Amino acid sequence: MVMMSFTELDDDTVRSMAIGAVFSDFGGKINWVDFHRKEDLLVTASDDDSVRLYDIANAKLVKTTNHKKHGADRVCFTHHPSSVICSSKYNLESTGESLRYLSMYDNRCLRYFKGHKQRVVSLCMSPVNDSFMSGSVDHSVRIWDLRVNACQGILRLRGRPTVAYDQQGLVFAVAMEGGAIKLFDSRSYDKGPFDTFLVGGDTAEVCDIKFSTDGKSMLLSTTNNNVYILDAYGGEKRCGLSLEPSPNTPIEATFTPDGQYVLSGSGDGTLHAWSINMRKEVASWNSHIGVAACLKWAPRRAMFVAASTVLTFWIPNDSKSTAEPVMVDTEVGAES
Incomplete structure (x- = not known):
């Protein structure tokens, strides 16, 4: 598995992502x-x-x-x-x-x-x-x-709260019941939120929230597998994505470090990538691990991980070859 440092992504690089390593010795999800x-x-x-x-x-x-x-x-x-x-x-x-x-x-x-x-x-x-x-x-x-x-x-708060800091640590967001997102100044949160957004039309609980690295966007994943990209300043919905349901397994979505793409799992065991600016899907893959409940892009690398009961590392496949992913000997270096 060859690692690449992160550079600004394009559609071709995103489409080329493939499994580079697999860790399969977990005893549960x-x-x-x-x-x-x-x-x-x-x-x-x-x-x-x-x-x-x-x-x-x-x-x-x-x-x-x-x-x-x-x-x-x-x-x-x-x-x-x-x-x-x-x-x-x-x-x-x-x-x-x-x-x-x-x-x-x-x-x-x-x-x-x-x-x-x-x-x-x-x-x-x-x-x-x-x-x-x-x-x-x-x-x-x-x-x-x-x-x-x-x-x-x-x-x-009401309902199940979900929290996230922005990349500068100056603001944090709390998503709560009814599709409400409240923004707080992290230095004076005791004064209450300075802004509140409503994700109109969806009252499902938010199970994850993230800020993009540039602080311009927020990413919400809900318990009914809808994903929303919001403007972080005004709360306007930039786009919404509906994915296949996965009862009892909420999925996670992730920004790429340049804030240009969003990746998400789905209830049918596929992974999807969208261009935020073009508002279109640019890639989809079979996850090979069932429903990926965990999905995150690395902050400094051209790679992401997807996980269910198995952990997979995804990297650009520049060779366009059909080489098999590396099955890693997970006992090496392990201690209890």
Whole structure:
């Protein structure tokens, strides 16, 4: 698998994407994946209670840690390349230990964050400081600081909240019941939202929200597999995409780093790419892994990952050859 640094994409490069490596030794579905912002690293959390760290430049599993007591649901990198925040699946009501700050280097829990008594469904790290946010089915968003155990702020909301910071860390968005998206100044969120958008005509819960790298667009995925691209300043709907339903498996969509394309899974096991400016589909592929619940494009590379119970790395196939993807020996470098 040959890695390419990211350059501005065109339709031909997007169409050429193909599977370059496959990791298939997971003991359950992969719940979430996250790329480090500055290093060639990927982290996954899965139903087999494992958190796994990958070197994406070499398609190599670097480390596996197991979390039988708490489980592994949502996961995201902190700024340090070997530490992550992971949400728990088990014992939430009894322990309140809904979030853990984990060192992948020496398999230690550096801090527990207690507060949510129900599952965390959205988790994101500030791109500029030690703040992070979690959204839970307990109808709250909590703001935290890695250096402090106690919650720094709470927003009470209707429905299942989904959260995201913009790329500068100045603004965060909270999507909630009824298709409402509220924007907050991250330095004075206690004053309430400075703007509210409504995604007209769709009242399904938003299961994921992302800002484009240039901050001009927002990407929403809903529980009924609709995907919307919104203008991040005025909230106008730039385009909407309806995909095949996948009961009990919400799909994820992702921007490319240049903000020119959106990729998404679908309930029929296909992957799709659209040009935002041209408002047209430019590519579709068989995912080869069933419904891809997790889908993210790497911040600094011409690659994306798609995951179900299997993790696949997709890269441009410049040779146009029919070579088989690399089946990786996932035992190398693995530790429990």
